[in-house]
Amino acid sequence: MTDITEEEILRRLEEEGKEKGLHPRLLEFYHRLFNIEARARQRIGRARLKIKKEAIRERAKRNLPLVGSNELALDWPILRQISADIIAAFSDYSDVFGELPLSLREARPGSLLTSKVVRAWFKGAKPPSNIAAGDADDYLFLEAIIQATLRPFLICQAQELISLVDQENWRRKSCPVCGGQADFAFIDTERGSRWLVCSRCDTEWLFQRLQCPYCDNQNQDELSYFTDEEGAYRLYVCQHCHNYIKALSSRSSDSKVVWPLERVLTLGIDRQAQDMGYTHGHQET
Ligand SMILES: [Zn+2]
Ligand SMILES: [Zn+2]
The missing domain is CATH 3.90.1670.10 (FdhE-like domain)
Structure with a gap:
């Protein structure tokens, strides 16, 4: 396996993105998003699994998914910081994605991504109605924010578990x-x-x-x-x-x-x- 450095990824994003005709502001946004994720993964380090490896091996043997919605390896202070960074990025690129709904822009850190919201997203269900107010655009934004916030955790967790599949x-x-x-x-x-x-x-x-x-x-x-x-x-x-x-x-x-x-x-x-x-x-x- 050849390791690709963060710098190389950002260079390819810029060069190849330009070649493919992607809008410079869109590329800037992803540059920022990739930076947030790289920093987050450094902070998370090795995932602290919430289930014993033995139980996971048993699931692998029975051909079941290895992690359930109550077992995500999350660190809440880090998670809140990532979600604040992601929301700020979306707010700064409203010319690309449209204005972030007020309910998301002004949410207090910690009130938006509660464990209930995270679990609902993980199970593929809609978040509780008080969060996205039932508006389709609000929901899409919220989903994008949750996905980008949870990604570094899920990736660190998957790296620990993939060999068992x-x-x-x-x-x-x-x-x-x-x-x-x-x-x-x-x-x-x-x-x-x-x-x-x-x-x-x-x-x-x-x-x-x-x-x-x-x-x-x-x-x-x-x-x-x-x-x-x-x-x-x-x-x-x-x-x-x-x-x-x-x-x-x-x-x-x-x-x-x-x-x-x-x-x-x-x-x-x-x-x-x-x-x-x-x-x-x-x-x-
Ligand atoms: Zn089909
Ligand atoms: Zn997965």
Whole structure:
């Protein structure tokens, strides 16, 4: 594995982002977001698991997701700091994302991301109604803030647990570590197999090549993919649920992929997919 430094990631974001025609303010925003996440991961360090490794091994043996919503390895003071940084970033880029709702902008640290809200998000449920006031835009912002705040914790936790996953036996559409949905895929160059990547914790897991990762459809007449001009990416689409997933066309075992960077650099593919009438599957929780 080749390690990629933070500097290198930011340099690629800037250079490749510009090449792909992404708006400079959008790239600036992600630059800031990546910095917040890198700092957060340094502060978190090794995840302090809330469940015994023995219990986790037992779950792995029984082919169950390894972590439940009550067992997240969180450090609340750090979490509150990250959420304040994320909210400030969204507020400073209102020209890109629109004005942050007042209820989120003026929330006291600690009142927004309570354990109840975090658990609801983790289970894919809507947050309690007093938080996002039921407004769809408020909810999207809140979801983005929770996701960005929790990411560093979930990633540190996944790094501790990934080696326990039995890849050959799992092969489901949800993440074997946190139970989240995939938002990216890649083809393993050596084995020709397809892997999914968790939208929440970046865990990678083996999946069927010809199956929709959102509705499990295996009807070959309804599954297809497009390739970009350079042949670097694929866009898998399903005619049954009309969801799509982006993928790296080939990845060798010695290449280190930075998923947050890939997600940003392929925003143009998201736009194309949505123009064709497809939806980002992992948002439909
Ligand atoms: Zn996950
Ligand atoms: Zn489908």
